[in-house]
Amino acid sequence: xxxxxxAATTFPKPAETLRAALETYIRMGVSPGRGSYDLATEAExxxxxxxxxxxxxxxxxxxxxxxxxxxxxxxxxxxxxxMLTFGDHVVSSRLEHxxxxxxxxxxxxKGVIDYDLVSFDDNGFVRPEEIxxxxxxxxxxxxxxxxxxxxxTVQPIEEVGLVCKERGIPLVVDAAQTAGTIPIDxxxxxxxxxAFTGHKxxxxxxxxxxLVLDRDARIELTRFGGTGVDSRSLLHTETYPHRLECGTLxxxxxxxLLESLTFIQKERVESIHLxxxxxxxxxxxxxxxxxxxxxxxxxxxxxHVALLCANIRGLNPEDAxxxxxxxxxxxxxxxxxxxxxxxxxxxTSPHGSIRFSLGPFTTEEHVDRAVAAMSEIxxxxx
Amino acid sequence: xxxxxxxxxxxDGITPRLLDAGDVQQKVRCLGGKDVLVDKDDxxxxxxxxxxxxxxxxxxxxxxxxxxxxxxxVIRFLREYFxxxxxxxxxxxxxxxxxxxxxxxxxxFPGGIRRGARxxxxxxxxxxxxx
Numbered sequence: 001x002x003x004x005x006x007a008a009t010t011f012p013k014p015a016e017t018l019r020a021a022l023e024t025y026i027r028m029g030v031s032p033g034r035g036s037y038d039l040a041t042e043a044e045x046x047x048x049x050x051x052x053x054x055x056x057x058x059x060x061x062x063x064x065x066x067x068x069x070x071x072x073x074x075x076x077x078x079x080x081x082x083m084l085t086f087g088d089h090v091v092s093s094r095l096e097h098x099x100x101x102x103x104x105x106x107x108x109x110k111g112v113i114d115y116d117l118v119s120f121d122d123n124g125f126v127r128p129e130e131i132x133x134x135x136x137x138x139x140x141x142x143x144x145x146x147x148x149x150x151x152x153t154v155q156p157i158e159e160v161g162l163v164c165k166e167r168g169i170p171l172v173v174d175a176a177q178t179a180g181t182i183p184i185d186x187x188x189x190x191x192x193x194x195a196f197t198g199h200k201x202x203x204x205x206x207x208x209x210x211l212v213l214d215r216d217a218r219i220e221l222t223r224f225g226g227t228g229v230d231s232r233s234l235l236h237t238e239t240y241p242h243r244l245e246c247g248t249l250x251x252x253x254x255x256x257l258l259e260s261l262t263f264i265q266k267e268r269v270e271s272i273h274l275x276x277x278x279x280x281x282x283x284x285x286x287x288x289x290x291x292x293x294x295x296x297x298x299x300x301x302x303x304h305v306a307l308l309c310a311n312i313r314g315l316n317p318e319d320a321x322x323x324x325x326x327x328x329x330x331x332x333x334x335x336x337x338x339x340x341x342x343x344x345x346x347x348t349s350p351h352g353s354i355r356f357s358l359g360p361f362t363t364e365e366h367v368d369r370a371v372a373a374m375s376e377i378x379x380x381x382x
Numbered sequence: 383x384x385x386x387x388x389x390x391x392x393x394d395g396i397t398p399r400l401l402d403a404g405d406v407q408q409k410v411r412c413l414g415g416k417d418v419l420v421d422k423d424d425x426x427x428x429x430x431x432x433x434x435x436x437x438x439x440x441x442x443x444x445x446x447x448x449x450x451x452x453x454x455x456v457i458r459f460l461r462e463y464f465x466x467x468x469x470x471x472x473x474x475x476x477x478x479x480x481x482x483x484x485x486x487x488x489x490x491f492p493g494g495i496r497r498g499a500r501x502x503x504x505x506x507x508x509x510x511x512x513x
Contacts, residue, residue, distance in 0.1 A: 318510055319484075319494040326473030326484035335511030351512045380485055 002330045002366045006359030007149055007177060007307045007337075009199045009206060017203065017259035024259075025252045032251055034228040043251060050258040051241065057261060058194055058212050059185040065213035067244040068254060072176040073099035075195035075211035078244055079172050080104065080143070082219035083193070088140035090115035093126045094341040095148045095155070099195075100174055101341065104143075113140075119345065123298040124153035132163045141170055146184070147177040147305045150342040150355070151296060152280075154182060154303040161190035170217055176200060177305050180264055181273045192217040198253060201272075203260040203360070208253025211244065219244065267360070276306035276358050279367050283356060284308055286371030292378035296346055296353060307357035309337075309348075312378045317354045320377060324354070328373040332356055414439040423497065425507035429464065432504030440502045445492040449502075453490055456480055460503040470505055 003011050024046070030037075033044035048063070055063040069075040080103045084090065092100060094117050107113045116134040120126050131142060142164050147154045157173055164171040170192030175184060179194075180201030186194055194212040198204030213219065224236040225246035237243060264272065281301055287293050287310055297308040312320050321334035336343050336352040343349040356370060407422040414435030419427040424440070426432060437457060441449050449457070459479045463471040473484055480487065484495065491498025496508055 315488070316494050316497060318496050318508075318512060319488050322473050322495050323484040323488060326477050333511070337511060377485060380489075 002328075002369055004356045004358060004362065004366065004370060005331050005333045006362070007200065007305075007355065007357030008333050010201060010203055010359045012361060013203050013205070014260070014263050017263050018205070018256065021205075021252065021256040021259045024255050029251060031228075031248050032254075034248070046258065047249060047251070047254055050254050050261075053258060053261055054210060054212065057184075057265070058179070058196075059187050060194070060212045061187060061215050062213075062240070064240040065215065065217075067211040067213065067241050068249050069195075069209045069211055070207055070250070071199065071209040072174060072195045072197040073097075075197075075209055076100055076143075076172070076174060077103050078211055078222060079193045079195060079219065080107065080141075081222045082244070083141055083170065083172070083217070084113050085140070085220075086112055087138060088113045089136045089138045091118065091131055091134050091139055091142045092116075093118050093120065093131075093144055093155075094345055095120055095124070095126060095145050095151070095153075096143075096339065096341070097145060097149055097174065097176065098338040098340070099176070100143055100145070101339075117341065120148075120151075120153075120342075123300070124148060124151035125298075125303070126155050126160070128156055128159040128163050131160055132167075135163075135167060135169065139167075139169055141172060143172040143174070145174040145177070146182070148339070148342060149177050149307070150309055150337050150339045150346075150353070151298065152177075152304045152307040152309075153298050154178065154305060156303075157191065158189045164192075165190040170214075177307075180260075181269060181276065181305055183269055186212065186214060193219070198257045198260070201264075201359075202257060203263060204257040205253055208250050208257050213240075272360050273306075276360065276362065277301060277304065279358050279362055279364065280304065280306040280308065282364065283358070283367045283371065286367065287374060290371070290375045290378050292381065293374055296348070306359070306362075307355060309353040309355045310374070311348065311353050312374065312381055315377070315381050317352055320354050323377055324370075324373055328369065330370055330373055332370075421507050423501070423507055425501055426504045427506075429461075429504050429506060432461070437502050437504065440504075444498055444502060446502075452480075452482070453499075453502075456487065456490065456499050457503040460500060460505055464503075464505050470500065470508065 028039050028043045030039050030043050032047045034040055051063040051066040054066045076099050090113055104115050118126055118130045144155055146157055161171050172193045173191050175194050175196045179196035192214045197209035199206040221236055223246045227237040227242035229237045229242050287295055292313045294311045311317055317334040321332050324330040324332055333355040337355055343352050408419050410417050411420050414433055418431040488494050
């Protein structure tokens with residue numbers, strides 16, 4: 001199978017990282033930081049090491065404010081529900097995934113907040129000045145995706161960070177599509193909170209992600225429970241990281257993340273990205289020449305992650321996905337990609353598009369076979 | 383493989399689960415001389431409501447005047463598989479069972495694979511990432 005659904009979940013993962021994680025877990029798969037035995041302390045050391053490594057990786061100021069979550073959606077929910085209160089206004093964009101759109105909509109329906117969504121230009125970029133233009137006196141948060149999971153465009157977070165800093169508004173960034181493939185610098189970009197997931201470009205297993213906070217980020221508790229700390233008190237632990245973590249952590253996921261982080265840093269994020277983008281350019285150029293294929297990506301792939309969407313005229317994208325899989329052994333993602341407003345703006349709603357997303361193990365042959373398959377399907381499309 | 387829909391080992395009440403799913407976009411339509419509950423895209427809510435007359439009616443709406451042998455073969459396979467396994471077949475299952483490519487299947491029904499073949503066969507609307 002040719003796997004081109006890496007924007008959903010990277011596959012395959014580096015086998016050596018999974019084996020190493022499993023071996024460690026077999027040796028010390030206990031509750032980290034709970035109990036008075038050495039193994040629990042050693043497991044906690046691994047968790048602490050992972051927090052430190054992630055803080056370095058994202059240039060975040062405080063490892064204790066690296067909060068482990070199930071994935072980016074989980075992290076975004078913790079951030080939005082913890083950082084917003086009654087009467088707040090939020091600025092976001094039409095590029096967002098439902099991981100942002102649905103929590104915002106839910107909070108608006110409950111009468112907690114209101115929000116404005118700025119649009120994107122013809123090349124798929126949100127303009128910082130448009131964000132500045134809709135900020136109100138009660139704007140309490142700006143939340144923006146780092147890269148669109150439909151268009152692949154990398155947003156000008158640094159410039160948006162400046163807009164936010166000048167106005168004293170925290171910026172939350174959804175780095176689901178960029179963590180592990182685009183270098184992130186929370187401090188110099190003035191990012192208050194960064195949500196990431198392990199299972200995409202971080203090359204970790206599913207079920208692990210995180211919320212990384214700046215020291216100034218104010219976030220209320222929305223979940224409560226056991227932390228292994230201050231157990232006599234009925235009040236949930238106030239100090240980080242326990243403040244935002246409840247129950248036993250996903251230790252296997254955390255170890256997997258630590259191992260995959262080591263892999264990524266050895267391979268170098270920049271090198272992985274350059275290689276993937278060379279393949280994306282090859283894919284884009286190949287698809288461009290096919291009659292009947294419509295492409296939805298920026299003209300210039302400079303600020304881009306390695307994904308692009310396309311359609312074959314007259315063919316439902318879901319059926320195209322079935323054909324690519326059944327007849328050519330090519331796995332792609334079809335539909336709205338959980339980002340309905342992007343497709344509304346593109347005019348591809350309600351059926352969406354075919355998304356090709358490349359990963360560290362994609363090859364030129366994979367790309368060429370995808371182009372050939374699209375060409376044949378477009379030619380034979382009834 | 384021939385499985386009576388009512389006796390299928392995996393047919394353990396999929397319809398009630400669908401009806402409990404919170405989707406209220408249902409309507410009653412008369413298809414093939416029978417009132418049936420369909421969703422917003424005209425997929426049957428209750429796959430067991432399907433009859434051959436109903437398939438012919440849905441096919442006509444898709445632009446097929448008369449279902450040919452191959453189309454019936456596809457429809458019967460989809461239904462048998464669904465009632466045995468409790469879900470629609472994998473792409474490779476269809477290909478192996480019917481002996482045609484997915485591209486050929488796409489062209490066999492004007493609505494395509496999911497909104498043509500699957501709809502006429504009376505399978506539930508596939509819950510996917512599209513609207």
